[in-house]
Every structure is written in C-alpha cells, then in structure tokens.
Amino acid sequence: MKPELVFQNWPLFLEGLWTTVHLTALALVVGLCIAVPAAFLRLNRVPVLSPLVDGYVALFRGTPLLVQLYMVYYGLSQFDWIRDTWAWILLREAWWCALITFALNSGAYATEILRGAIAAAPRGELEAAKALGLRPRQVDRLILLPGALRRALPQLGNETVFMLHGSAVASVITIQDILGAGRHLNARFYLAYEGLLTAAILYMLVTLVVVTAFRALERRYLRHLRMDSAPRTRELPAMR
Amino acid sequence: MLEVLPFLPLLLRGTMVTVALALLGLGLATALGAIGAVGRLSGGRLSAVVVRAYTTLVRGVPDLVMVMLVYFGGQRMLNDIGALAGWDHVSLPPFWAGVLSIGLIYGAYLTETFRGAYMAIPSTQSEAARALGLGRFVTLRKVILPQMLRHALPGYANVWMVLVKSTAVVSVIGLGDLVGMANDIGKSQREPFLFFGFVLLVYLSITWVSNRVFATIERRIAT
Numbered sequence: 001m002k003p004e005l006v007f008q009n010w011p012l013f014l015e016g017l018w019t020t021v022h023l024t025a026l027a028l029v030v031g032l033c034i035a036v037p038a039a040f041l042r043l044n045r046v047p048v049l050s051p052l053v054d055g056y057v058a059l060f061r062g063t064p065l066l067v068q069l070y071m072v073y074y075g076l077s078q079f080d081w082i083r084d085t086w087a088w089i090l091l092r093e094a095w096w097c098a099l100i101t102f103a104l105n106s107g108a109y110a111t112e113i114l115r116g117a118i119a120a121a122p123r124g125e126l127e128a129a130k131a132l133g134l135r136p137r138q139v140d141r142l143i144l145l146p147g148a149l150r151r152a153l154p155q156l157g158n159e160t161v162f163m164l165h166g167s168a169v170a171s172v173i174t175i176q177d178i179l180g181a182g183r184h185l186n187a188r189f190y191l192a193y194e195g196l197l198t199a200a201i202l203y204m205l206v207t208l209v210v211v212t213a214f215r216a217l218e219r220r221y222l223r224h225l226r227m228d229s230a231p232r233t234r235e236l237p238a239m240r
Numbered sequence: 241m242l243e244v245l246p247f248l249p250l251l252l253r254g255t256m257v258t259v260a261l262a263l264l265g266l267g268l269a270t271a272l273g274a275i276g277a278v279g280r281l282s283g284g285r286l287s288a289v290v291v292r293a294y295t296t297l298v299r300g301v302p303d304l305v306m307v308m309l310v311y312f313g314g315q316r317m318l319n320d321i322g323a324l325a326g327w328d329h330v331s332l333p334p335f336w337a338g339v340l341s342i343g344l345i346y347g348a349y350l351t352e353t354f355r356g357a358y359m360a361i362p363s364t365q366s367e368a369a370r371a372l373g374l375g376r377f378v379t380l381r382k383v384i385l386p387q388m389l390r391h392a393l394p395g396y397a398n399v400w401m402v403l404v405k406s407t408a409v410v411s412v413i414g415l416g417d418l419v420g421m422a423n424d425i426g427k428s429q430r431e432p433f434l435f436f437g438f439v440l441l442v443y444l445s446i447t448w449v450s451n452r453v454f455a456t457i458e459r460r461i462a463t
Contacts, residue, residue, distance in 0.1 A: 058444070059440070059444070062443060062444045062447040062448070063405065063439075063440045063443040063444060063447075064405040064406070064407075064408035064409075064419070064443060065405070065408075066408040066409055066411070066412075066419065067408055067419055067436055067439050067440060067443065068440075070419075070423065070432065070436050071432075071433065071436045071437070071440065074426065074427075074432040074433075074436070075426075075432045075433035075436050075437070076433065077432075078430065078431060078432055078433045079433070164302075165301075165302035165303065166302070167302075168302035168303075168304040168305055169304055169409065169412075171304075172304075172412055179302070179304060179305055179308075182305075183308070186312070192312050192313050192315065192316035193309065193312070193313040193316065196305060196308050196309045196312065196313060197309065197313070199305055200300075200301045200305050200306075200309060203300060203301055203302055203305060204297065204300030204301060207299075207300040208300065236349055236398055236399065236402045
C-alpha cells in the first residue's frame with residue numbers, strides 16, 4: 001500500500017469530487033423538472049402525451065444506465081444527420097452526454113416517485129381545496145404538488161444516492177469524476193487498490209452527507225409525521 | 241435491422257452470460273443477506289456491529305467501484321495470499337469478480353429486506369408455537385419462514401430488478417456479457433446505435449418477464 005501517493009495527488013481527487021457532485025446535482029435538478037409535469041401526465045391522462053410519458057418511464061427504468069449512456073455517447077454519433085445539427089455541439093462532449101443521460105434517467109425514477117406521492121394525497125385535502133373553489137389546475141399546483149414533494153422526500157433521498165452512485169459510470173466515457181480520478185492514479189502509478197479505495201471512501205463520505213442532509217430536510221418538512229422517531233433504512237428506489 | 245442477424249448467436253451468448261451472472265449474484269446475495277439478517281437479529285453485540293458495518297459500508301459504494309475494487313484489488317490480494325501460501329498464480333476472471341461484487345452489494349440490501357420481514361411478524365407467533373410445544377427449528381421452518389416470505393417478496397423482487405441492471409457495469413472490466421458483446425460488435429460494425437438498441441430491448445424483456453413472474457408468485461402467496 002502506498003497511501004502517500006493518494007495524498008500527493010489530492011488535487012486530482014478534489015477535481016473528481018467536484019465533477020461528481022455537480023454532475024449529479026445538475027442531473028437531479030433537471031430530472032425533477034422533467035418529473036413534475038411527467039408525473040401529472042401519468043395521473044391525468046392526456047391523449048398522445050400520457051402514453052409517451054409511460055414509454056419514457058418504462059424505457060429508462062427498465063434498462064441499465066450504462067447502456068443508456070453508451071446509446072447517447074456512441075449510438076447517436078453514428079448518424080450523420082445528428083452530426084449536422086446544432087445538437088452535435090452538445091453531443092460530441094462526453095460531459096453533456098453524461099448530463100443528458102443522467103437527467104433523463106433520474107427524471108424517469110423521479111416521475112414514478114412523484115406519481116406515487118401525488119396519488120397518496122389525502123382525500124380530505126382535495127375536498128377542502130374544491131370546497132374553497134380552487135380550479136383543477138390550482139389544486140395541482142397549490143395543493144397536490146407541495147404535499148407530494150414533502151411525502152416523496154425519503155424516496156427522493158434514496159434516488160439522490162442512487163444517482164450519485166450511478167454517476168460513476170461517467171468515468172467509462174473519459175469523464176474525470178471521483179472514480180475517474182481513482183483509475184487515473186492507479187494507471188499512472190501501476191497500483192491495484194489505492195486509487196479505487198480512495199474513490200470508494202470518497203463516495204461513502206458524499207453518501208453520508210446526502211443521507212444526513214435528507215434526514216435534516218425530513219425532520220423539517222415531515223415533522224407532522226414524526227419521521228425522526230421512526231427507524232429508517234436506506235432502500236433501493238422502487239422499480240415496480 | 242437485418243445487420244443484427246449474423247451476430248445473433250454472439251449476442252445470445254452474451255445474454256446467457258448476463259443472466260448467469262445475475263442469477264449467481266442473486267444466489268450469493270441471498271446467502272449473504274440471510275447470514276446478515278441472522279447476525280443482526282439473533283447474534284450477540286459483536287455480530288450485530290459487524291453486520292451493520294458491512295451493510296453501511298457496502299451501500300455507500302457505487303456498483304462500478306465495487307466491481308473494479310474486487311477485480312483489480314482482489315487479483316492483487318489473491319496474488320499476495322498465493323505468494324505466502326506458495327500457490328501458483330491464481331487468476332480471478334471478470335465473471336467471478338462480477339458475481340462476487342454483485343453478491344456483496346445486494347447482500348447488504350437483502351440483509352435489510354430479510355430483517356424487516358422478520359420484524360414484521362408479531363412475536364406472539366413464535367410464542368404460540370412454543371406454547372404448542374414446537375422446537376426452535378420447527379418454529380422457524382413451519383411458522384416464521386412461510387410468513388416472512390410474504391413480507392420479503394416485494395423487497396426481494398425489487399433487489400432483483402436493480403441487480404439485473406447492475407450486471408451491465410461488469411462489462412467495464414472486460415466481461416463478454418450482453419453489453420460487452422454489443423459494445424465490441426457495435427464498434428467493429430460502426431453501428432453502435434443498432435446493437436445497443438438491441439441490448440435495451442433484451443433488458444426490457446428481462447424486466448418485463450421478471451415483473452410477470454414476481455406478480456404471479458405474489459398472487460399465489462397472498463391467497
């Protein structure tokens with residue numbers, strides 16, 4: 001073991017950490033922006049659009065993130081007509097391919113999470129909103145969405161960790177994220193574990209920060225449910 | 241579309257590798273999950289601490305990192321142990337590195353699934369079994385386990401769904417699974433879109449079939 005090499009190369013890991021964190025954060029934010037309208041489209045059926053959303057969710061939740069990334073990074077560049085459009089400015093960059101793929105993937109999972117949370121809205125809230133004379137649109141925006149976002153907090157926390165871990169595949173398409181830094185160190189000094197072990201520890205630390213942050217959010221926004229007294233275990237995001 | 245046909249045997253072989261990897265990984269994960277749950281539930285303080293450390297640490301690491309750590313680190317560890325024990329060179333093939341890492345990761349999740357299922361059964365059940373004069377083992381086999389099955393199944397199905405997709409990352413360490421095959425063929429044929437599209441379809445079918453199977457089992461158990 002040569003841990004000193006890790007410390008000597010700390011800027012490499014710091015850069016990797018930054019790449020992972022902001023790539024994941026951006027993907028999650030864009031994903032949530034996709035998920036809000038998509039979740040309502042799953043529940044309030046609209047011709048054409050709703051089936052499209054169903055297909056999108058099934059495709060992205062039913063296949064591996066790595067293959068989705070390959071599809072965007074390698075697959076799309078095979079077509080000349082894509083290379084000729086403005087989209088090519090983004091799609092030729094590994095970083096944008098990763099962001100687009102991760103955002104679409106996270107959006108599909110978040111759609112299902114939000115859909116469940118919206119469907120779980122207490123009937124009383126809806127009846128009260130109707131009694132106050134709110135229009136359906138207003139009910140969605142003022143009553144259902146804020147409540148659903150609150151209820152979905154624990155699962156959104158799991159999804160955040162899932163995306164954080166999933167983002168490690170970005171290193172396969174040359175992005176220098178945390179894992180990329182670890183592999184770089186290993187390759188340069190011909191090591192077996194040091195770089196990967198450092199990467200693993202960094203991922204654990206970020207996971208810990210995310211879990212703690214979501215606990216704090218839950219304590220604040222789910223206080224009425226006394227979530228802090230209930231034991232919580234981290235689960236995989238529900239697939240079915 | 242027809243360009244896929246000549247490569248169908250190769251892709252099919254890759255699919256078999258993927259399915260075998262997933263099934264063996266699930267087997268190992270189930271064993272580890274069962275051991276972990278027993279360690280947390282009935283053991284002493286030490287075993288509970290060990291299991292907690294295992295589940296917490298493993299769930300903090302991405303699957304791809306675990307796969308690489310097991311493959312590269314595990315190879316080095318085997319060599320070091322081999323040097324001490326005086327073995328010949330032992331190699332860790334990507335397939336078994338994949339089984340090992342997938343088993344390790346999802347064993348941690350299944351520990352929680354099984355523990356939750358056990359805790360969902362009221363203690364009066366085992367008390368009643370005791371009162372009827374059943375032994376510890378019979379109580380577990382005839383009273384607790386059948387009821388645990390019902391509680392554990394949704395979580396177990398979910399772990400399987402995530403696990404299947406996790407197998408894709410093992411292609412990164414050079415395994416000729418479905419993704420690895422499609423990657424090689426797609427690049428050599430300059431048709432990556434087509435071959436990765438095929439991969440997406442295969443995964444979608446696996447997901448769809450699994451969904452059906454688990455739904456059927458759940459319906460059977462529920463009645």
